[in-house]
Amino acid sequence: MSTNIMNDKPNTGIRIASMFVDHILMGFIMSLCSIPYMSNMMANIFKNHSYTPIDFNHPFFYVVLFGMSLYFSKDAISGRSLAKRILGLQVINYKTGKIASPLRCFVRNIFIIFWPIEVIITLANPKRRLGDLVAGTEVVVYDKENHNNTINYGQLGTALLLSYGLVLLMSWPLRSLQEYAGDFQTKPVPTSYDISKVGLLELQLKSKLPDDAVVSVLAYNKIIGQPDKAYLEITIILNEQYSSDKAFNELHDQVISIINTQYAKDTYKGYVYYKYKTDYSVTAKTVSL
Known part of the structure; x- marks a missing residue:
């Protein structure tokens, strides 16, 4: 053909x-x-x-x-x-x-x-x-x-x-x-993981936040290139969505005050992840420390 x-x-x-x-x-x-x-x-x-x-x-x-x-x-x-x-x-x-x-x-x-x-x-x-x-x-x-x-x-x-x-x-x-x-992101020194700080922060956060909040903490005593600073990564899952800036800022200020009971101001870096989770969606907000 x-x-x-x-x-x-x-x-x-x-x-x-x-x-x-x-x-x-x-x-x-x-x-x-x-x-x-x-x-x-x-x-x-x-x-x-x-x-x-x-x-x-x-x-x-x-x-x-x-x-x-x-x-x-x-x-x-x-x-x-x-x-x-x-x-x-x-x-x-x-x-x-x-x-x-x-x-x-x-x-x-x-x-x-x-x-x-x-x-x-x-x-x-x-x-x-x-x-x-x-x-x-x-x-x-x-x-x-x-x-x-x-x-x-x-x-x-x-x-x-x-x-x-x-x-x-x-x-x-x-x-x-x-x-x-x-290469320029804030990264912790893996061997500096501090399990005691994790336990203390999680305990304090759970006691101050709403009863149904789920809290997860990662804490390291050193940051790569900045050994004098600690690294924190905190995830807070809420069943209540803080729709107004005022309500959210009050919640975040409370979290910072708890962190400051364990670390002096300006001696730590990291992130706090706020998540409002339903069966079908997740609303997330990230705040740098």
Whole structure:
């Protein structure tokens, strides 16, 4: 069966619709890939001991990146993304008229990054956007009679790897910035953990706070780079939400006064995490010490 595709020109409306539908469908796939990461983050939020910030270096975050990388290879199988299959379109080699290879489809989709320019060019030329001009491809109306189901698995695998590599490269600034910022974060010396202070603080906090409050304390006598300061991390889970600033400030002042019975002012750093937890949600507020 021939692999040449008829050069029927799609109209502008169909091409814009294809871009929009692809965006919706690929966004849904990316959302599915983010479920493990989001589930893990929510599980950490519901824990009683410590707050976990967004981690761009968590293993599950790389699953999110994989979902994002699929966008760049969405046309890799037979030159047809999900939207193109729905709307009857196909990507072909501009010179030969054959189905575009997975690698050509990857190159054309790199330019999705510049989507405003791509939309403008598509409005002027429905068959060839910027990515098509660079990759040597064009979009035509799908011709079932000239379709070929043969898949070049080598090129398909290469396109997927290149897509993932590109997304890794794009996410590198975020991951590097988090690592760089982490070097300057206040961190305790692990061996300086003080179990006696933990017990005293938890006992005093529980005696002064509402009876149904859940209190968890981590206390260290030294901070990395600041051995003269202690590190505290206090989590307070409440069944009452302090909606007004005045009520919350009164609660926090009470917590600070209790801390000051064990530590002199300006001799400690850390965080207090206030959480109001229901069966279906968590409202959290973090205050630096």
